[in-house]
Structures are given as C-alpha cells and as structure tokens.
Amino acid sequence: DIQMTQSPSSLSASVGDRVTITCRASQSISSYLNWYQQKPGKAPKLLIYAASSLESGVPSRFSGSGSGTDFTLTISSLQPEDFAIYYCQQSYSTPRTFGQGTKVEIK
Amino acid sequence: QVQLQESGPGLVKPSGTLSLTCGVSGGSISSSNWWSWVRQPPGKGLEWIGEIYHSGSTNYNPSLKSRVTISVDKSKNQFSLNLRSVTAADTAVYYCARASLGSHWDYWGQGTLVTVSS
Numbered sequence: 001d002i003q004m005t006q007s008p009s010s011l012s013a014s015v016g017d018r019v020t021i022t023c024r025a026s027q028s029i030s031s032y033l034n035w036y037q038q039k040p041g042k043a044p045k046l047l048i049y050a051a052s053s054l055e056s057g058v059p060s061r062f063s064g065s066g067s068g069t070d071f072t073l074t075i076s077s078l079q080p081e082d083f084a085i086y087y088c089q090q091s092y093s094t095p096r097t098f099g100q101g102t103k104v105e106i107k
Numbered sequence: 108q109v110q111l112q113e114s115g116p117g118l119v120k121p122s123g124t125l126s127l128t129c130g131v132s133g134g135s136i137s138s139s140n141w142w143s144w145v146r147q148p149p150g151k152g153l154e155w156i157g158e159i160y161h162s163g164s165t166n167y168n169p170s171l172k173s174r175v176t177i178s179v180d181k182s183k184n185q186f187s188l189n190l191r192s193v194t195a196a197d198t199a200v201y202y203c204a205r206a207s208l209g210s211h212w213d214y215w216g217q218g219t220l221v222t223v224s225s
Contacts, residue, residue, distance in 0.1 A: 001169075034211040043202055043215035044153065055213065087153060091210045095168040096143075096155040 002026050002090050006099035012107040019075040021102045023088035028068045032092035035064055035073045038101075039084045047086075048073065078104070109134040111203050111216035119197075119223050125190040129203030129216055136179060137161040141206040142186045144177060146199040147218075154199075158206060159186055193223045 003026035013019050023033065031051040036044035046055045048064035051071060061076040075082055083106055088099040115127035129142070136142060144156040157167035159177045167175050176189040190197060200220050204212040 032210070036212075043204075043218050044212070045215075046211055046213050049207075049211035049213075055211075089153075089211075091206075094158075094166045095170070096158075098153045098155070101152050 001095055002029060002093060002097050004088055004090055004097050004099040006086075006088055006102050008102060009100065010103040010105060012105045013078050014107045015078055015080055017078045017107075019078050019082075019104060021073045021086055021088075021104075023066075023071040023073070023099050025069045025071075025090055025092075029090045029092035031067045032090055033064070033066065033071045034089045034091060035062075036087045036089065037082075037084045038087065044087065075104075109205060109214045111205065111214055113201060113203050113216045113219040115219065115221070117219065117221060119193055119221060120225050121194055121223055122192055123223075125188070125193050125197060125201075125221055125223070127188045127201055127203075127219065127221070128185050129187070130183075130185045131205075132184070134205075136184045136186065137181055139208060141166075141209045142179065143204045143206050143212060144188045145202045145204055145212070146197075147202070148196075148199045156188065156190075156201075158209075160209075195223050197221070198223045 005024045033051045035048040038044045052064045085101045110132045112130045141158040143158040174191045179186045200218040202218045203216045205214040207213045
C-alpha cells in the first residue's frame with residue numbers, strides 16, 4: 001500500500017494568513033493526488049484533483065502543486081469558512097489511501 | 108446535478124452483516140465512473156473500502172477484502188455494500204461516492220452512521 005503522510009497534523013492560523021499543508025507519498029504517484037476539505041458532520045469536499053487542477057466551484061485561493069512524492073496545498077488568504085480538516089488522497093493505485101488529515105484551527 | 112444517498116440500518120449486531128445501498132440520481136450509474144464506499148470511524152480519518160464499475164468489475168481494500176462485497180443494480184441506478192462478520196471496529200460513518208473517471212471523488216452522499224453493538 002502507498003502511505004500518505006501529511007504535515008502538520010494541525011495548525012492555528014488567522015483570517016488572511018497564507019496556509020501551506022504538505023503531503024508526502026511513500027513512493028512516486030506521478031500527479032495522482034487529490035485534496036479534500038471536511039467540515040464537522042459533513043462529507044469530504046473535493047478541492048484539487050490531479051495535484052493542481054481546481055475543482056469547479058472551488059475558490060481560487062486554493063491551489064495545489066507537486067508531483068512524484070511531494071505535494072502541497074496552499075490557501076492564499078485564509079477565510080473563516082476554511083477552518084476544517086484537509087486530507088490528501090492518492091489515486092495512483094489501489095488501495096486508495098488518504099493522509100491522516102490536517103486540522104486548520106482559528107488562532 | 109448528481110446526488111448520492113446512502114440507506115440501511117444504523118445498528119448492526121456483532122458478527123452480523125452490515126448492508127448499505129447508495130441510490131444515484133441526476134446521472135447514470137452506467138457512466139464512465141467508478142462508484143465507491145469510504146468509511147470514517149468517529150473522530151478518525153478516512154478509509155477506502157472499495158469500488159465498482161457498472162460492468163461489475165470491483166476493487167477492494169485488502170484489509171477488508173475477505174469480508175466485503177460491492178454490487179451494482181443498473182436497473183435501480185444504485186450500488187450496495189455488504190460487510191460480513193462485523194465488530195465494534197466497523198462502527199463508522201459510511202459514505203458512498205462517485206470516482207470521476209476512477210480518479211477523484213467529486214460527488215458524495217451525506218454519510219450514514221452505522222454502529223456495531225449488541
């Protein structure tokens with residue numbers, strides 16, 4: 001199985017801050033990397049697919065980059081509605097695997 | 108707009124079988140997508156259970172493969188999950204989702220909590 005490791009596990013930030021979350025795969029997954037946002041009691045929501053493609057309807061302050069084993073999700077200016085848990089997920093091979101999540105909290 | 112809706116019992120006894128169905132509306136289950144089950148134990152992260160294509164082809168998580176069956180009913184535009192020999196460790200919110208072109212999950216059900224308890 002491909003292991004996905006996110007860092008940090010949690011972070012505190014203020015509205016307007018630039019936030020960066022990192023995801024590392026245990027082997028190369030090319031660009032088969034997706035990012036999801038999950039709020040309490042809700043299903044995950046797709047933000048970024050194929051490492052850097054913005055899902056339709058997702059604000060442009062979200063961006064993704066990387067390939068191979070190292071990937072980044074960036075929120076350029078954190079908004080109140082962005083406080084949530086973020087997960088990376090690889091779609092390079094089965095079993096599909098997720099990172100452990102990064103909780104973004106209000107500072 | 109594609110919508111997915113999970114249905115099934117919210118309580119299952121230990122050693123029993125967890126059975127859920129995901130109804131798909133606003134799109135055809137025979138489209139070029141895979142249909143998946145993902146679960147999330149309370150307060151924990153996400154775990155992929157498996158997926159099915161409308162042809163009936165399946166992929167399962169090896170950690171659950173011996174206990175899982177995913178099936179599709181094209182006439183009802185739905186797919187189902189059976190998880191056998193459940194224990195308390197199978198207590199989770201179960202989500203169904205569409206894997207667009209088998210890659211990324213772009214549509215999700217709202218999730219259903221299944222508790223394994225006597």
